[in-house]
Amino acid sequence: MSAIYQWWRSLRLKFVSTLALALAICFTVVACGGGASTSSSGGGGGTTVAGISPEVVVDYIHKVAESDRTAYTKHVIGRLTKLEGKDNKKGVVTAEATEFWKQEKGVPLPAQMFRMGAELASEDGNFTIGLISPWNINDNQAPKDDFEKAGMAKVVETAEPYKAAREIAGKKYYSAIYPDIAVADACVSCHNDHPVHKERHADKVFKKGDVMGGVVINLPLKGA
Numbered sequence: 001m002s003a004i005y006q007w008w009r010s011l012r013l014k015f016v017s018t019l020a021l022a023l024a025i026c027f028t029v030v031a032c033g034g035g036a037s038t039s040s041s042g043g044g045g046g047t048t049v050a051g052i053s054p055e056v057v058v059d060y061i062h063k064v065a066e067s068d069r070t071a072y073t074k075h076v077i078g079r080l081t082k083l084e085g086k087d088n089k090k091g092v093v094t095a096e097a098t099e100f101w102k103q104e105k106g107v108p109l110p111a112q113m114f115r116m117g118a119e120l121a122s123e124d125g126n127f128t129i130g131l132i133s134p135w136n137i138n139d140n141q142a143p144k145d146d147f148e149k150a151g152m153a154k155v156v157e158t159a160e161p162y163k164a165a166r167e168i169a170g171k172k173y174y175s176a177i178y179p180d181i182a183v184a185d186a187c188v189s190c191h192n193d194h195p196v197h198k199e200r201h202a203d204k205v206f207k208k209g210d211v212m213g214g215v216v217i218n219l220p221l222k223g224a
């Protein structure tokens with residue numbers, strides 16, 4: 001083999017492997033970059049937010065909000081000696097959880113704590129999260145539009161989340177209603193004993209594990 005031929009062969013090999021590497025890099029950049037920035041619409045609310053489907057995003061938001069509230073109810077509220085004027089037999093910390101926590105030097109109710117967090121989380125306009133119930137104590141928390149009414153009824157019936165893409169005031173959203181479950185004794189005792197609940201829904205006596213309402217999340221869809 002001549003020296004020239006050998007030189008040519010090694011040059012060609014180098015060229016081919018460099019080309020292969022360049023192609024691989026190019027392909028990776030296109031694949032990753034494309035995935036992260038794509039905002040495509042499809043059936044069943046297929047629009048992506050940073051490459052994650054809205055169905056998964058609402059699940060994540062809900063998981064964090066629900067876990068925080070459960071922890072607050074079990075490990076803070078459940079330890080207080082008074083819940084909305086009633087003695088809590090299991091209470092070990094002398095304090096009361098009450099709607100009028102500011103005026104009465106008490107501690108906010110789980111629903112109020114949830115709302116304060118929800119307001120902060122919604123400040124930048126990315127999504128909204130709220131509580132509703134067919135047996136609402138707070139007038140603002142009844143199921144409102146058709147989506148909430150139909151969805152809440154379905155969630156009470158199935159105890160499963162209800163999800164759909166929808167329009168609110170001409171803008172596209174992916175919305176979900178998750179069952180709000182009586183996870184702690186305090187949820188049940190406080191609601192069943194509440195004067196407004198007794199007056200409006202005397203026939204509804206919650207038990208632990210029941211669906212007490214729903215957590216509604218509205219996620220705006222990009223480019224909508």
Ligand code: HEC
Nearest residue numbers: 073083097110111131133136137138141181186187190213
């Ligand atoms: C110490 C009393 C108390 C406890 C404990 C409590 N709640 Fe409530 N909850 C209320 C009151 C009062 C409201 C209405 C006031 C408000 O939202 O400002 C409310 C609101 C709600 C709402 C919104 C609908 C409505 O009734 O207005 C849901 C759903 C709800 N609670 C579910 C739960 C669940 C689930 C738990 C347990 C994890 C729980 N609550 C624990 C007193 C309580």
